[in-house]
Amino acid sequence: MPRKIEITTRMGCRINCRFCPQKRALERYYADDKKRQTVLSLEKYKEYMGKIPKDVQIIFSGMCEPWLNEECTEMVEFAAQGGWVVDIYTTLVGMKEEDYRRIQKLKLHYFVLHVADKDGNATIPVTEEYLALLKEVVEGHKAGTLPITSISVHGDFHPQIREIMALIPDVPVLREIYDRAGNLEPGEGVTITVPEEKKGCLCCTKCNGYSLDDNYLLPDGSLTICPMDWGLECILGSLENESYEELSEGKAKQEFRKKMKSAKYGPVLCRHCHVSQRRGAYRVSCFFRGMKRVARRIIKGK
Numbered sequence: 385m386p387r388k389i390e391i392t393t394r395m396g397c398r399i400n401c402r403f404c405p406q407k408r409a410l411e412r413y414y415a416d417d418k419k420r421q422t423v424l425s426l427e428k429y430k431e432y433m434g435k436i437p438k439d440v441q442i443i444f445s446g447m448c449e450p451w452l453n454e455e456c457t458e459m460v461e462f463a464a465q466g467g468w469v470v471d472i473y474t475t476l477v478g479m480k481e482e483d484y485r486r487i488q489k490l491k492l493h494y495f496v497l498h499v500a501d502k503d504g505n506a507t508i509p510v511t512e513e514y515l516a517l518l519k520e521v522v523e524g525h526k527a528g529t530l531p532i533t534s535i536s537v538h539g540d541f542h543p544q545i546r547e548i549m550a551l552i553p554d555v556p557v558l559r560e561i562y563d564r565a566g567n568l569e570p571g572e573g574v575t576i577t578v579p580e581e582k583k584g585c586l587c588c589t590k591c592n593g594y595s596l597d598d599n600y601l602l603p604d605g606s607l608t609i610c611p612m613d614w615g616l617e618c619i620l621g622s623l624e625n626e627s628y629e630e631l632s633e634g635k636a637k638q639e640f641r642k643k644m645k646s647a648k649y650g651p652v653l654c655r656h657c658h659v660s661q662r663r664g665a666y667r668v669s670c671f672f673r674g675m676k677r678v679a680r681r682i683i684k685g686k
């Protein structure tokens with residue numbers, strides 16, 4: 385799996401979905417400094433990107449809908465035209481038709497849509513503007529100009545988008561909701577939790593075992609350890625004054641790894657995370673994944 389950085393274009397997502405730990409993230413982000421940078425500026429973004437190697441995949445997702453930052457389209461263009469592999473995960477909120485037409489011209493790796501559901505789990509406003517853009521995005525998929533990789537919906541489709549969604553039955557639909565390693569209180573719309581603390585030596589199936597190189601970039605240059613760390617328990621440091629390599633193998637990550645391997649070093653998020661796995665089981669699953677890859681290559685005659 386490639387190394388990844390998920391770009392948080394601003395702190396505080398006004399969509400405020402029921403299953404999203406916005407409150408916790410904001411409390412922790414501003415806990416020691418109320419004046420901390422809220423919005424990622426294009427200038428700072430370019431400065432941080434200058435420190436990120438080209439083999440690191442850039443994902444527009446993070447702790448906020450990316451297009452709640454007006455400079456998001458420029459940021460995406462900068463990454464895609466600059467040689468990084470780029471993924472987009474968006475609700476379309478804040479995106480204008482002009483933005484969509486610009487990103488349609490780029491070479492993107494993943495384009496994932498998060499859409500409105502009938503129960504209001506994702507509190508995406510279903511306005512005329514939203515419906516018009518959603519239709520255009522669906523047309524873009526059908527025409528092959530910007531294929532939608534998958535659709536995320538937390539329940540059934542909102543009644544007002546059902547007809548539009550029916551036009552693209554070929555796109556995979558993902559419906560799970562997770563509690564972000566216990567970062568949401570029960571009753572906040574969560575459907576999947578880890579009921580008991582996981583014991584023993586754990587590996588991360590999302591972040592390459594112990595590589596832990598799927599990090600969130602926050603607006604002030606800080607990097608979090610992983611996509612579940614909405615409580616900002618483990619900050620690797622900041623691209624403001626350190627290099628990516630320094631942060632990647634710094635003390636914070638090493639301490640986190642020790643806690644994953646043994647509870648005697650202290651509590652760690654992974655013990656409540658749905659993607660952590662006991663080391664033995666992880667090795668077995670890696671072995672079978674490797675075998676599958678080899679089998680696929682043999683079948684393809686490579």
Ligand code: SF4
Pocket residue numbers: 397398399400401403404405406446447448449475506507
């Ligand atoms: S759109 Fe994404 S970041 Fe914003 S509240 Fe919903 S899940 Fe959270």
Ligand code: SF4
Pocket residue numbers: 565587588589590591596609610611612613653654657658659660661
């Ligand atoms: S909490 Fe641990 S297991 Fe879960 S995603 Fe983060 S590093 Fe991986």
